[in-house]
Amino acid sequence: MPDHRYVVEAKRDGAEIDPEVLRAFILDYARGEVPDYLASAFLMAAFIRGLSIEETATITAAMVDSGSTLPLSSVGRPKVDKHSTGGVSDGVSLVFAPLAASLGVAVAKLSGRGLGHTGGTLDKLESIPGMRVALSPEEIEAQADRIGCVIAGQTPDIVPADGALYALRDASATVPSIPLIAASVMSKKLAVGSDLILLDVTAGSGAFMKTPESAAELAELCVMLAAVRDRRAVAAVTDMSQPLGCAVGNALDIGEAVEVLAGRERGRLRNLSVLFAARALAELDDMLPDEEDAPSARAARALDDGSALERFGAMVEAQGGDRHVVDDPWAVLPASPVIRPIEAPRSGFVAALDAERVGRAAVRIGAGRVHKGDPIDPSVGIVLGPKIGDRVEEGQPIGKVHARAEDAAAAAIGDVLGSITISDDDVDPPPLIYGWRTGVR
Amino acid sequence: MPDHRYVVEAKRDGAEIDPEVLRAFILDYARGEVPDYLASAFLMAAFIRGLSIEETATITAAMVDSGSTLPLSSVGRPKVDKHSTGGVSDGVSLVFAPLAASLGVAVAKLSGRGLGHTGGTLDKLESIPGMRVALSPEEIEAQADRIGCVIAGQTPDIVPADGALYALRDASATVPSIPLIAASVMSKKLAVGSDLILLDVTAGSGAFMKTPESAAELAELCVMLAAVRDRRAVAAVTDMSQPLGCAVGNALDIGEAVEVLAGRERGRLRNLSVLFAARALAELDDMLPDEEDAPSARAARALDDGSALERFGAMVEAQGGDRHVVDDPWAVLPASPVIRPIEAPRSGFVAALDAERVGRAAVRIGAGRVHKGDPIDPSVGIVLGPKIGDRVEEGQPIGKVHARAEDAAAAAIGDVLGSITISDDDVDPPPLIYGWRTGVR
Numbered sequence: 062m063p064d065h066r067y068v069v070e071a072k073r074d075g076a077e078i079d080p081e082v083l084r085a086f087i088l089d090y091a092r093g094e095v096p097d098y099l100a101s102a103f104l105m106a107a108f109i110r111g112l113s114i115e116e117t118a119t120i121t122a123a124m125v126d127s128g129s130t131l132p133l134s135s136v137g138r139p140k141v142d143k144h145s146t147g148g149v150s151d152g153v154s155l156v157f158a159p160l161a162a163s164l165g166v167a168v169a170k171l172s173g174r175g176l177g178h179t180g181g182t183l184d185k186l187e188s189i190p191g192m193r194v195a196l197s198p199e200e201i202e203a204q205a206d207r208i209g210c211v212i213a214g215q216t217p218d219i220v221p222a223d224g225a226l227y228a229l230r231d232a233s234a235t236v237p238s239i240p241l242i243a244a245s246v247m248s249k250k251l252a253v254g255s256d257l258i259l260l261d262v263t264a265g266s267g268a269f270m271k272t273p274e275s276a277a278e279l280a281e282l283c284v285m286l287a288a289v290r291d292r293r294a295v296a297a298v299t300d301m302s303q304p305l306g307c308a309v310g311n312a313l314d315i316g317e318a319v320e321v322l323a324g325r326e327r328g329r330l331r332n333l334s335v336l337f338a339a340r341a342l343a344e345l346d347d348m349l350p351d352e353e354d355a356p357s358a359r360a361a362r363a364l365d366d367g368s369a370l371e372r373f374g375a376m377v378e379a380q381g382g383d384r385h386v387v388d389d390p391w392a393v394l395p396a397s398p399v400i401r402p403i404e405a406p407r408s409g410f411v412a413a414l415d416a417e418r419v420g421r422a423a424v425r426i427g428a429g430r431v432h433k434g435d436p437i438d439p440s441v442g443i444v445l446g447p448k449i450g451d452r453v454e455e456g457q458p459i460g461k462v463h464a465r466a467e468d469a470a471a472a473a474i475g476d477v478l479g480s481i482t483i484s485d486d487d488v489d490p491p492p493l494i495y496g497w498r499t500g501v502r
Numbered sequence: 503m504p505d506h507r508y509v510v511e512a513k514r515d516g517a518e519i520d521p522e523v524l525r526a527f528i529l530d531y532a533r534g535e536v537p538d539y540l541a542s543a544f545l546m547a548a549f550i551r552g553l554s555i556e557e558t559a560t561i562t563a564a565m566v567d568s569g570s571t572l573p574l575s576s577v578g579r580p581k582v583d584k585h586s587t588g589g590v591s592d593g594v595s596l597v598f599a600p601l602a603a604s605l606g607v608a609v610a611k612l613s614g615r616g617l618g619h620t621g622g623t624l625d626k627l628e629s630i631p632g633m634r635v636a637l638s639p640e641e642i643e644a645q646a647d648r649i650g651c652v653i654a655g656q657t658p659d660i661v662p663a664d665g666a667l668y669a670l671r672d673a674s675a676t677v678p679s680i681p682l683i684a685a686s687v688m689s690k691k692l693a694v695g696s697d698l699i700l701l702d703v704t705a706g707s708g709a710f711m712k713t714p715e716s717a718a719e720l721a722e723l724c725v726m727l728a729a730v731r732d733r734r735a736v737a738a739v740t741d742m743s744q745p746l747g748c749a750v751g752n753a754l755d756i757g758e759a760v761e762v763l764a765g766r767e768r769g770r771l772r773n774l775s776v777l778f779a780a781r782a783l784a785e786l787d788d789m790l791p792d793e794e795d796a797p798s799a800r801a802a803r804a805l806d807d808g809s810a811l812e813r814f815g816a817m818v819e820a821q822g823g824d825r826h827v828v829d830d831p832w833a834v835l836p837a838s839p840v841i842r843p844i845e846a847p848r849s850g851f852v853a854a855l856d857a858e859r860v861g862r863a864a865v866r867i868g869a870g871r872v873h874k875g876d877p878i879d880p881s882v883g884i885v886l887g888p889k890i891g892d893r894v895e896e897g898q899p900i901g902k903v904h905a906r907a908e909d910a911a912a913a914a915i916g917d918v919l920g921s922i923t924i925s926d927d928d929v930d931p932p933p934l935i936y937g938w939r940t941g942v943r
Binding site: 066069070073096097099100101102103104105106108109110229232233234235315 | 507539544549673
């Protein structure tokens, strides 16, 4: 076996690492043949010295090759994969997958669980009684072909290096490195067959990247990593300074997604879902039949005419869930025993609505987890209506806390009020999308 | 327990770490409560970002406090500790300890074993039949008081953090960091009671520090770390571009030390030992009786009149070794079966004599170890007479290889010849000492 200290020494001294040697390091780590203490020293050196695009691409490719892939080659429609870097009330995937399916595209999405203040699509879906997210590769492929949308859990044999490396990064204070994040995100996307990878790189307090600039850097690197592998990817840098939708929880998020899919709720979550669906149609133009209407008009119509909702119901049913959730969500979804109103503490314009604080408030009452593997309560959470720029009046009901007990509800109301800044002057809302990045090579 | 990731994050981002938090990190690591992967990430961050003098002093103090100390308070003479950062044919400690003892000073030295191309004083001493180097604290203290010199192995309860941290640095490519080296060296010196710490910081191919400039940096930091603890230290930056003495082995090194202690061998090893002994006398002037002669004259006389050799014999006897080694070393020391001459390949002036290559040649025939714990053969090694600047004639015998077998001897001769550069032009010898550093605070 090679002396893997060479790789660590080279990165320590800021040198470019030979691709073959770096590849062997990652693959041997995935096989358990590089000790954690050497890998964490490498991660720290990479964190501080940085990684070139070539090195990041080498790591990404080695991560993909550390396990099996999901080519989805039998799916008979253009395939789009969609990924968000995480946020608060970020239900876009729940809306996007059936919406895109209703527009003739297939979405087979491997998703994750929530951690810290950010929610997870799998946790949300599992609040639907009976819903299964642990699907076999064959089930995923068949459902993508038949229904056009499937959202399932990452299987352990796809990119096994990522789980191990992420846990080590978390334990060794080397998580917030843009190249390491990009390699983690893109290895999982590149392991799954798709004609287009659509990335939502969130920016702001509720996101992993705190500024649009750092999010743009990550977005750019991600699309370049796709281009290196001759894969098409586009990334939007989106605002996550405030929660995207109104619901922060699990059943609550599903309830809101159904409202958007039914065309009843109009707001930032709907608008962003429409923009993503329209972008997917435009990018896959060459693979789709000609249509007269603009992609965004078609996407909006699919929400308003019930066809996207119908696809959501078909997906839920195919994965063992109660399809009735699309007709009457609250007859199906678990409800919490205590529901208390949140009132505006003063009159004025919402100037800030700290997404991370709202997310953490929801975690504290049981909607999310601090540590991987913690149990969650699907019924609890926070609903908060106003967005930055909205006018509120003192005492006006602006939301609700859904909790297990009175004291938890009271604490959450305090947390939420602490996350809101109200100003006498009117405030411009932040953009929905700061910009797009496309891979060029 | 605190979340020790904070320490790693702070150093990762180049911040100064709070002394109490850093101290707890090191002490918890020594107790096995900080995982290796987190400690190695810290070491890499410290390697790249550097450590301030205050941080280095905090780490050094925590390492000292991770175990027990050896105050030597009952020793009734001025105590000097002497340490070399390692080299090839570096027998100064073997000469210095009895020489200083013969001049009225006590030397209680905890020593190490050889690793890589550098030899170890303990290995050399153990080539004397019967010699024990595993002494109890009580034995060390009593012998220092009674005889004035003792050289023993580091006991595991003194600075236990150092053994663990050094092994981790070696395994994680974080060894060559000047602050981490200084903390390792000085923690072991500060844990032992002494009135003066005398450091030999070697510079050149046979040394850890490859240039006089980097050696001076290490020397300066070491004496500052002593000053922080109100301890007196002086450091010499010495040349290790070529082997210091002529013998590279274990029994061979002992044989050469006896020749120097007997006043028969004159050369760089004798000269440096005299300079160190003279410096110790000068520094401890206030603790010693007045003498008319200059310290260096007294040190040279102690070699020439047999008093230093007598102390060496007393030390060997006290530690169970055969005292006869001082009268007729080769009647006592193990000899190798094959001894072959090395001849000068051409006429000219020795321009270079690569100490690291000579050291590695000796390791390859069994005189040293590649990995900690490897067995060594005390009898084998290399003797090489000329020094840089010396004139040699083609075919002139310039040394000998002592080996277990003919093929090993032939290979070693080739290795040694490969380490020598002979020039037509005359060459200036390198200085013995590049300069001194003393602690000022």
